[in-house]
Amino acid sequence: MQDYRHSRWITAALLAPAGVFFVFLLILPLVVVLVYSFGARAPAGGYEAAFTFDNYLNLPARGKAFFNTLTLAPLGTLLTAIAAFPVAYILALKTDPKWRVTLLVLIMAPFWTSQLLRYYAWIMLLGSKGIPSWLAYIGIADLRIINTPTAVLIGAVYGFLPLMVPPIYVSLEKLDKRLLEASADLGATPLRTFFQVTLPLALPGVATGSMLVFILLMGDYILPQYLGGGKVFFIGNALVDLFLQSRNWPYGAAVSVALVLIMFLTISLYMRFILSRTDKRRAALV
Amino acid sequence: MRVYLVLVYVFLYAPIALIVGGSFNAGKQAMIWQGFSLEWYGKAFSNPLITEALGTSLYIALATAAISSVLGLMAALGLERVKGWLRTFFDALIYIAIMVPGIVIGISTLIAFVSIFELVNPALTATFNIRLQMGSWAVIAAHVLFNIAVVALLVRARLQGMDRSLVEASEDLYATPFGTFRQIVLPLLAPAVLAGFLLAFTFSFEDFIIAYFVAGPDVTLPIYVFSSIRRGVTPEINAVGTVVLVTSLLLLVIAQLILQRGNQARVRADG
Amino acid sequence: MTKVTGHISAEEFLAQLRRYQKGSISRRQFLGVTGLGLATAVLSSAVPGFRPRKAHAALSGTVNFTTWPSYFAQENLDNFTKETGVKINVAVFGSNEEMLAKLQAGSTGWDVFVPTNYAISTYKELGLIEELDLKRLPNYDASTQEQRFTAEGVIDGKTYAVPKDWGTTGFVYNNKNITQNPTSWKEFFDLTQGPWTGRVMVHDYQLTTIGNALKYHGFSFNSNDEKELAEAEKLLIACKPHLFGINSDYKPSLISGDAWASVCWTGDATQLQRDMPEMKYVLAKEGGEIWSDFYAIPKGGQNVDAAYALIDYLLTPEINAKEVQAHGYPSTDSRTNKLVPKEMLENPILYPAAELLSPLEFGAAATLTNPLRAEIMARFKAA
Numbered sequence: 001m002q003d004y005r006h007s008r009w010i011t012a013a014l015l016a017p018a019g020v021f022f023v024f025l026l027i028l029p030l031v032v033v034l035v036y037s038f039g040a041r042a043p044a045g046g047y048e049a050a051f052t053f054d055n056y057l058n059l060p061a062r063g064k065a066f067f068n069t070l071t072l073a074p075l076g077t078l079l080t081a082i083a084a085f086p087v088a089y090i091l092a093l094k095t096d097p098k099w100r101v102t103l104l105v106l107i108m109a110p111f112w113t114s115q116l117l118r119y120y121a122w123i124m125l126l127g128s129k130g131i132p133s134w135l136a137y138i139g140i141a142d143l144r145i146i147n148t149p150t151a152v153l154i155g156a157v158y159g160f161l162p163l164m165v166p167p168i169y170v171s172l173e174k175l176d177k178r179l180l181e182a183s184a185d186l187g188a189t190p191l192r193t194f195f196q197v198t199l200p201l202a203l204p205g206v207a208t209g210s211m212l213v214f215i216l217l218m219g220d221y222i223l224p225q226y227l228g229g230g231k232v233f234f235i236g237n238a239l240v241d242l243f244l245q246s247r248n249w250p251y252g253a254a255v256s257v258a259l260v261l262i263m264f265l266t267i268s269l270y271m272r273f274i275l276s277r278t279d280k281r282r283a284a285l286v
Numbered sequence: 287m288r289v290y291l292v293l294v295y296v297f298l299y300a301p302i303a304l305i306v307g308g309s310f311n312a313g314k315q316a317m318i319w320q321g322f323s324l325e326w327y328g329k330a331f332s333n334p335l336i337t338e339a340l341g342t343s344l345y346i347a348l349a350t351a352a353i354s355s356v357l358g359l360m361a362a363l364g365l366e367r368v369k370g371w372l373r374t375f376f377d378a379l380i381y382i383a384i385m386v387p388g389i390v391i392g393i394s395t396l397i398a399f400v401s402i403f404e405l406v407n408p409a410l411t412a413t414f415n416i417r418l419q420m421g422s423w424a425v426i427a428a429h430v431l432f433n434i435a436v437v438a439l440l441v442r443a444r445l446q447g448m449d450r451s452l453v454e455a456s457e458d459l460y461a462t463p464f465g466t467f468r469q470i471v472l473p474l475l476a477p478a479v480l481a482g483f484l485l486a487f488t489f490s491f492e493d494f495i496i497a498y499f500v501a502g503p504d505v506t507l508p509i510y511v512f513s514s515i516r517r518g519v520t521p522e523i524n525a526v527g528t529v530v531l532v533t534s535l536l537l538l539v540i541a542q543l544i545l546q547r548g549n550q551a552r553v554r555a556d557g
Numbered sequence: 558m559t560k561v562t563g564h565i566s567a568e569e570f571l572a573q574l575r576r577y578q579k580g581s582i583s584r585r586q587f588l589g590v591t592g593l594g595l596a597t598a599v600l601s602s603a604v605p606g607f608r609p610r611k612a613h614a615a616l617s618g619t620v621n622f623t624t625w626p627s628y629f630a631q632e633n634l635d636n637f638t639k640e641t642g643v644k645i646n647v648a649v650f651g652s653n654e655e656m657l658a659k660l661q662a663g664s665t666g667w668d669v670f671v672p673t674n675y676a677i678s679t680y681k682e683l684g685l686i687e688e689l690d691l692k693r694l695p696n697y698d699a700s701t702q703e704q705r706f707t708a709e710g711v712i713d714g715k716t717y718a719v720p721k722d723w724g725t726t727g728f729v730y731n732n733k734n735i736t737q738n739p740t741s742w743k744e745f746f747d748l749t750q751g752p753w754t755g756r757v758m759v760h761d762y763q764l765t766t767i768g769n770a771l772k773y774h775g776f777s778f779n780s781n782d783e784k785e786l787a788e789a790e791k792l793l794i795a796c797k798p799h800l801f802g803i804n805s806d807y808k809p810s811l812i813s814g815d816a817w818a819s820v821c822w823t824g825d826a827t828q829l830q831r832d833m834p835e836m837k838y839v840l841a842k843e844g845g846e847i848w849s850d851f852y853a854i855p856k857g858g859q860n861v862d863a864a865y866a867l868i869d870y871l872l873t874p875e876i877n878a879k880e881v882q883a884h885g886y887p888s889t890d891s892r893t894n895k896l897v898p899k900e901m902l903e904n905p906i907l908y909p910a911a912e913l914l915s916p917l918e919f920g921a922a923a924t925l926t927n928p929l930r931a932e933i934m935a936r937f938k939a940a
Contacts, residue, residue, distance in 0.1 A: 014364030015376065018357045018434050022379040025431050029394035030386070036397060044683055044926055046661055047397070061932070065939045087294050090287050103291075105538055110298050112534035113305060115492055116511045117527045120519065121301035128815045144755055146815060147802050161298065219387020221495050229802030229810075230761055233939050236389050236495070241938065243393055243499070244658045246763075246931030253397070256390045263385050334644050335619070400663055419664035503621065503666015503859070505646065516626055516649045516806055 030260070036253035045247025055254035062255055065238040068224075070262070072149060072232070073217040076156030077210050080164045083157050084209065085202070088168035092175075104169060111162040119155055119226040126151050126227070147229030155227040156217055163216075164209040171205025172198070200277075207274045211267065218263060235259050302531070309524035326521040327529070336526055339510040343491055346422055346506060350429040350490035355483045357430070358437025359475065365438070366445060383435035392499035395428045396420070399500070420502030428500055429490040436489075437482030444478035619644040620863040623656065623670040625850075626806045627828060629871075630883035637870050643863045651805035652762035653925055660685045660855055667855050668864040674709040674849045675764075675920040677718050687854045689716045693865040696873040698892070706849035706889040718851030719872065722886040724823035725909065725917060726765050726846035733835045734817040742773045742841045745818070746796055754799040758807045758819035763934035764920055765820055765846060766793065766803075772843040778918040781927050793937045803938055811836070826906045827885025838906045844916030849889060 040050035059066075091103055110118065124130050126146040135143055145151050175198065183193040217223075221236035230237075235255065242252035309327070313320030330336050365376055403418045410416055452474070456466040494508040501509060507526070514523050622634075626649045634645045648667075650656050653676040659665050661683065672680060680686040691697060697719050699707065710718035728745050735753065739745055749757040759766045768778040770789035780786065801816045808825055810816040812833070821829075826838035852868045854861065870876055878896035881888050887907045888894055894902065901907060924930065 011364050011367045014360045015368070015372075018361035018364075018438070019376070019379075021357065021427075021431060021434060022383060025395065025427050026379065026383055026386070026391075029391075029398035030382075032398040032401060033390070033394045041928055043928075044661075044679060045658065045928075045931075061936055062939050083294070086287070086290055090291055094287060101542060105535075105542070106295065107298065109531070109535055109538070110302055111488065111492070113302055113531040114508060114511050114527045116494060116508055116515060117305050117523065118301050120515050121304040124304065124813075125301060127810075127813050129813050158297065158301070161294070215385060215387060219389040219495070221389055230804050230938060231797075231800060231802055236387075238935070238939055239389055239393060241935050243396070243662075245652065245654050246928070246935050247654070247658045247661060248928070248931065248935075249397060252393065256393055260386055260390055263387065267385055335646050396662065403663070421664070502664035513648045516651075517647065518627065518809070 033253045033256050036250050037257050039250040039253075041248045041250055045249075047249040050250075055251045056258075058251060059254060059258055062235070062238050065233045065235050066258070066262075068149075068233055069218060069235045072152055072156070072234070073214060073220075076153050076160070076217050077214045079153060080157045080160045080213050081168075081206055081210050084161055084164035084168055085206065087161075088165050088172055088202075088205070089198070091165075092169050092172035093177075104166065107165045108162045115159065116222060116226075119159070119222060122151075122155055122158065123226060126154070146227065147231045149228075149232050151227040152224055152232045155223045156213075159223060160213040160216065164213055167208040167212075168202055168205040171202045171208075175201050203274070203277060207270075211270065214270075215263065215267075218259070305524050306528045306531075308521050309528045311521045311524075314520055326525040330522040330525040330529075333522065335505070336510065336522065339505045339507045340526065340530075342422060342504055343507040346425050346429065346497075347487045347491040349426045350433055351483045351487040353426070354430045354433035354437050354486045355479050358434045358482055359441055359479050361434060362438045362441035362445060363471075365442065380435040380438055383431050384439075388432070388493065389495050389499075391428050391431065392496040395424060395496070396499045399424060420500050422501065422504045422506075424500040424502065425493075425497045425504070425506065426490075428496045429486075429493060433482070433486035433489060436485055437479065440478045440482045440485075441475055444475055448474055616641045616643050616863050616866055618860050618863065619646050620668045620860050620867050621646045621648065621666050621858075622867065623648045623650060623665075623667045625649055625671060626651075627808065627825065628671070628884050628886075630879045632883070633871065633876050633879055636876075637867060641863070641866060643860075643866070645867070649806075652760070652764070654763065654931065657685075657925075664857075665855065666859060668858040668860045669852060669867055670855060671721060671850050672718060672853050673920065674706070674851070675922050675925050677709050677851060677853065678712060678922045679926055680853070680855075681712050681717050685856055686717050687856055687858070687861075689719060689854065690865070691716055691719075694719065694869045694872065696869045698890075701891045703889050703891070709849075710851050710853075718853040719868065720889040721850045721852055721871075722824075722881065722884070722888050723847070723849035724886045725840055725914075726769070726820065726822055726848070727826070727838055727840040728769075728818060729811065729821035729826050729829060729836050729838050730818035731811065731814075731833070731835050732837050734814075739818075740839060740842055742769050742843050742845070745839075745841065746770065746773050746792055749796050749818075750799050753818060756801050756815075756817035757796075757799065758802050758804060758810060758816045759793075759796075759800060760805045760807075760820050761803050761938070762805055763930045764924055766937075767930055767933060768846060768920070768924070769820060769841075772841065772845055775843060778844065778846055779921045779924045781923055781930070783929065786929060786933055790933045790937060793933075794940045797937060797940050823887070823906060824885035827904065830906065831885075840909050840913040840917070842913070842916070844918060847914065847917035847919055850886075 036047055037055055038051050038053070040048045040052060040054075042048040087107065091100055091107075095103065123146060126132070128144070128146075132140075132143040132145060145154070179197055179201075180193055183197050184190070188196070219236055220234060221240050224232050224234040224237055225240075228234075228237075239252055239255055239259075242248050242255065307319075310322050310324065311319055312323035312325070361376070361380075365373060368376075399418075399420060407417050410418065448471075452470050453466060456470045457463075461469070492508065493506075494512060497506045497509055498512070505513075507530075511523055511527075514520070620643050622645050624647065628649070629647070634647070638644055650659075653673050656670060656672065657676065657679065660667070660680070672686075677686070691699075699716075702720055703723075706723045707720045710716055710720060728739075728742075730739065734756070735748075737744065737748055737752070739748060745757075759769075767786065767789050770792045771780050771785060772778055773792055774785065774788050776782070776785040776789070780789075802810060804810070807816065807819040807821070808829060811819060811829060821838065823838075826836065829836040830838070852871070854864045854868075858864055871880060872890070874890065874892040874896055877888055877890060877893040881893060881897050882901065885901075885907065888897070
């Protein structure tokens with residue numbers, strides 16, 4: 001018995017397959033990208049061995065893409081969280097338990113229809129024959145939404161709400177209702193109860209959901225491409241262009257490295273912030 | 287509050303209504319209504335390119351979900367048994383796998399594989415007359431990466447909430463290690479693994495960007511949809527989208543019914 | 558083709574026929590063994606309608622056909638599938654650069670694709686396309702082609718691509734919304750920054766977008782001069798906030814009314830005008846681009862037989878005439894032109910006046926591959 005529990009062979013056998021996957025399909029390719037990022041573009045495009053920092057020095061040429069991504073991705077995440085929280089709250093605390101799961105599934109279900117088709121549908125809804133033409137009836141004329149940052153933000157909330165609601169719902173569902181009652185008994189206003197009891201306890205769920213949505217938004221290509229029309233340019237669009245249009249692999253590699261570094265930096269700062277705010281054990285689950 | 291909830295559902299379902307509505311459109315253009323018709327369903331499912339793309343996507347998603355559930359479960363169990371640098375190292379790998387955006391995974395997989403192919407293909411072609419190339423297998427490999435990490439995190443969360451005394455009791459009763467695992471640990475972890483399986487399946491089935499870079503000549507459903515949108519959408523694509531949505535809703539309802547029955551049975555047994 | 562095996566007894570013939578009917582031997586084997594292959598071959602050369610079907614006898618699988626948006630008659634592709642059993646998987650791209658990037662990265666699985674005149678030499682140099690065996694394209698006849706459009710398909714006497722059609726790059730505008738009667742790139746880009754703000758589209762393609770911005774300044778469409786390119790970039794970046802979008806697939810936005818004007822290729826203008834007579838096509842007086850597109854077969858294609866069959870089918874004058882009527886680009890083949898309705902041959906969008914054609918330039922290989930141009934386009938998009 002003791003043998004099996006401490007057998008190194010079993011431990012190794014359990015960890016090895018995932019380890020091999022990570023090392024050969026994650027670390028190795030990332031190292032290749034890092035190596036490429038110091039290379040040069042071959043005359044007809046692609047990669048040519050070299051050692052230069054030019055690709056990194058040239059990063060400011062994509063400054064606007066980094067800026068757009070770094071403003072719209074957090075803003076989109078925030079808006080999604082703000083839109084999702086009341087949904088999760090109503091479902092977890094104010095809904096008949098019989099209907100809860102069904103309603104939650106209905107929130108998530110859109111995720112199973114092609115994302116591309118859903119965004120394509122939004123192109124029609126936001127185009128001048130869609131919502132703007134209805135708004136024209138009530139006097140708001142010549143409203144242009146499609147191919148603007150607003151359209152991208154609407155798309156972000158739309159696309160990621162189904163991913164944001166469940167984790168918040170789970171953390172609110174676990175919330176002990178007696179705490180809320182106690183708070184009310186002690187004379188706290190509902191608003192105060194919300195801010196001092198409900199919200200802090202729901203934070204792990206908000207943090208999980210936000211992180212997931214943020215990661216997906218930071219690397220998004222389809223959303224800015226479809227609803228930004230080539231005008232709202234994300235790093236994802238810059239990368240697709242560099243690899244699948246201008247064939248500048250080394251520069252694309254440098255942009256990838258920069259994106260990954262930004263992800264690490266923002267997420268570790270974010271985790272530190274969340275950890276300082278919440279019960280450490282719970283955050284460890286995040 | 288109710289009003290807000292209703293608005294959210296309208297917001298979520300308006301585009302879907304447009305897609306589903308379009309699938310019943312008799313006309314050729316998705317945007318102009320020309321009467322009710324079911325012909326696009328027939329066309330879509332007799333179009334071999336659509337059925338093949340659907341098949342490829344299902345195959346990739348199932349393989350991804352199966353491989354990542356097993357490997358993720360194993361990794362989480364293994365991690366319980368180690369401490370020190372190995373644990374830190376693995377934790378780091380899991381977080382990197384989750385943090386690196388899909389588009390970078392796609393790009394790095396593409397350039398790493400293409401570089402390796404350039405090295406080995408001349409020799410392979412000369413000796414065995416085969417050439418390595420990108421394809422569904424590369425998509426599965428790249429998808430598994432992210433999803434192993436997801437499954438491992440879910441299982442670990444479940445393990446931390448697990449009652450160790452059950453395992454100890456089982457061992458005290460001289461169950462074999464494998465017996466303990468099969469009868470105690472696995473049932474307790476099953477919900478987490480199942481959730482991981484479903485998430486992995488969904489992420490893989492919906493992924494466009496990774497497949498766009500590494501699928502080579504293979505066409506997944508999202509790649510097919512992307513190409514049709516560029517070409518000008520016909521209601522065929524809407525019909526496929528609708529069928530996928532309805533199928534997944536049905537599966538969810540069935541899964542829920544099974545889970546509920548399971549719960550009731552357990553409640554009865556406890557009582 | 559099939560080997561002719563000499564005489565064959567009546568019994569043997571019937572036995573083979575039964576095997577063929579049961580499906581245990583293929584039609585091809587049957588024809589070969591029985592000697593009917595020879596008869597078919599003789600017959601087919603005499604009866605033109607017989608030809609395609611025989612050639613298709615051994616075809617199967619899928620052919621991956623990579624082309625541009627709205628650039629084929631679906632009816633023709635469907636008929637090809639009906640006749641041969643070969644499925645056609647159509648993928649569409651936005652630019653020659655994008656096609657080149659995909660082919661360079663490898664494993665595309667494409668069987669037939671449609672490069673533009675200036676791209677062919679680059680594909681050849683990089684070893685990405687096959688030399689064509691013209692014997693397998695019996696419906697292609699170099700002598701009926703207009704030489705200025707076919708020249709770039711032939712390199713060192715070897716044919717790498719056969720011409721599909723030709724066209725021009727101008728701009729289209731909706732005269733219900735736009736009253737200025739623009740006739741030049743100068744007006745196009747100036748009005749974009751003024752009354753047309755938010756309603757104009759340019760291609761997601763450096764060659765045409767930068768080329769036309771160069772024409773604004775009176776430079777060559779193909780200029781690779783750093784100073785001239787810098788001026789073009791300045792113009793484009795100044796226009797960027799005023800654009801509706803940057804997309805090579807601009808028709809949907811023009812149809813929905815979101816966009817009022819766009820840089821535009823011949824056929825898209827023809828197609829737009831069919832349903833919307835208010836769409837006007839302009840060849841700018843400064844000039845711009847004239848081009849021809851080709852069919853080519855990339856290296857490493859999986860279904861080469863089907864690729865040849867598809868190209869040959871689409872180049873058949875009767876079929877090609879249907880193509881022309883669907884996509885609205887003029888054919889390079891005089892045999893096809895005889896079968897195209899008269900009103901198309903008189904349409905000034907397809908056949909512009911000589912004084913508008915003469916300042917147009919063919920794109921050059923260096924224009925496509927210049928890394929500075931690629932980077933300027935990327936900076937413009939990211940701006």
